[in-house]
Amino acid sequence: MQQPWRIAVVGGGIAGLAAALRLRDIAPAGTRIVLFEQSPGLGGKLSTGEFVGLPVEQGAEAFLTRDPAGGESAAMTLARRVGLADQLVHPAVGQAALARAGGLVPLPGGTLIGVPSDLDLVSAVADVEPWRDVDGGRPLLGPGDDVAVGRLVRGRLGDDVVEQLVDPMLGGVYAGRADTLSLATTIPALAATARTEHTLLGAVRAALAARPPANGAPIFATPANGLSGLVAAIRAALTAPADAERPVTVELRTATTVRELAATPTGWRLLVGPTRAPERVEADAVLVAVPARPAARLLAGVDPTVGASIGALDYASIALISLALPAPALPRLSGFLVPAADGALTKAVTFFSTKWAHLRRADGLAVVRASVGRYGDEQLLHRTDDELVGVVRDELARLTGVRLPEPVLTQVRRWGGALPQYPPGHLDRVAAARRTLRSARCGLALAGAAYDGIGIPICIRSGEQAAEEILTTLEGRRR
Incomplete structure (x- = not known):
């Protein structure tokens, strides 16, 4: 008889919760999942x-x-999974505005996170320098290239577009600056078209044209009782009685800090709990879904290079x-x-x-x-x-x-x-760290905003993909 798997999820934010639920839904019978969260409650920034x-x-x-x-976004699919679709x-x-010259002006349409596709639409908000955006006979970016958003836009449309449009948009989402944030991470659709288009206006138009039509569907949603209602519904799904035909159990341990992570001949040993009375927990695989710095501390003893790379991310x-x-x-x-x-x-x-x-x-x-x-x-x-x-x-x-x-x-x-705060090259660094972990076939995966981007659907998808990767690794070991 095969030994049931033991999987640890470190972090009870939305990425960790989504990962744990995905594991519960698809893991083999007998799998035991333990989720550790250092704060007293679950959900992280969903509060x-x-x-x-x-x-x-x-x-x-x-x-x-x-x-x-x-x-459908990963968040909508998850809300449906936990019974919140009708709530x-x-x-x-939906109309938002920009503060300008002592008043509010409507946020112009036809932009991609503030980068315009039509200069007439933004003329009331920013002074554009269109003569900069000339066709140089080659794509704006080479294959795999990444730059700061501000560097690209300033060079092509001038400073005012960055200051009055792009920076406020990125600041609203990331609390960051256009001149330091990665294009590939924060505006991936524009990064993709910038590798084929020769002008910035052309790249924005191509990215907008590639968007599927909304057909009047709402862009945003939230549970009527708040996003904590989504967290509560996920928790209820995680702790519901196990399926008799495919029993998979989930244990949620809040107010419990994971202090160390060490490899063993068969998997992992986690040192958890207070420093005066630590507990050692054995696991076949570990899914790390915490911010970059606590993740780096855990990874430092596993692979110092990966730990240093992950820990360099600022907030x-x-x-x-x-x-x-x-x-x-x-x-x-x-x-x-x-x-x-x-x-x-x-x-x-x-x-x-x-x-x-x-x-x-x-x-x-x-x-x-x-x-x-x-x-x-x-x-x-x-x-x-x-x-x-x-x-x-x-x-x-x-x-x-x-x-x-x-x-x-x-x-x-x-x-x-x-x-x-994602610097240029962030996605390449994360991909390299993940390749290192995968090549070791060690059953260790990373998930969350520190790696894949900000936004509830992105974090949910990140957690679910990490869960699937963990199961693939464990199945490979068993074979």
Whole structure:
């Protein structure tokens, strides 16, 4: 009789949860899965809090409903798997804006993360230098090349397009700067067409043309009770009674830190728990789904080169400030982005109770959330919660031109080291690290935003693919 597999998943964010569920769904009978999460709860940056009686996100807000090929996104498929398909809601207002010259202007269409395809559409927002974007008789990028987004766009369309369009868009998603973020990681569709097209405008148009038609389908979705509802549903699916015909068990161990990882003749030994009373856990395979620095510490004793490569990834810290405002005269927008050149601490604002119909209160109390903090400006987050709230309220009034009433309630949620900052060449470094681990056939896989990109669907897909890789390796060993 074959010995059942024991698989450890390190990390209980959405990538680790998706990996554990995929393992439970497809692993052979008898497989035992243990998920370790160092914090008391699961979900990581999927965290919904109660605010003025409403479920308001304290981290990620929603997920994309479609994947780049036009099919259902991994997040939608997972929501369906755990029984949430009929509980999803979509934005009621989709128009966003940019802060510019003391007011808000509509975010122009026809762009790819701010990189324009039609100069007329962005003329009200940025001064473009189209004469730079000449056909040099060869593709913008060579096969496999990667550059910083800002370097490519500045060279082709000028500084203002970067400062007023691209930087705010990337800042809203990554809290990073166009001049340091990898094109291949942050705008992969544009990186692909830049390897065939001779001009930037042509590359953006080609990338947009390759997108499957939306056909009126909503772009974003979230559970009505918040993204913590998705986490709870995954947890319930993981801990549901095992199938009698294919018993696979899952143990969830929260508030448990994995301190060391060491290879053994048959698999892995994990050192877990408090330093004074550590526990040794044996596993046939390990799936690491934690941020880069804790992953690097675990990998340092396995392969120092892989550990150093993974650990080099830097992160940006942010804070999310929620305000409950009594009947403010807010513009009918989902929110707006703020260019770094404005000098504001605020980089993005969401009008939650305008954007999401299910969060509107009959008494007109509005929920507004501001995101503050950009990569390299972490010292600005050292202010107290009250100071951050005061700065955000003053900036909101200035940027919107609306005299805001005193908030009836405020909330500050800080996320230290929250968002990976992908330098050019990031995907190549991750691919090399994974090749090293695969070549050793050691049953060790990596998953999460530190490797494959930001976004709930990307992290889910990353976790599921790592789970499948683990099973392939174990099956190969058995044969």
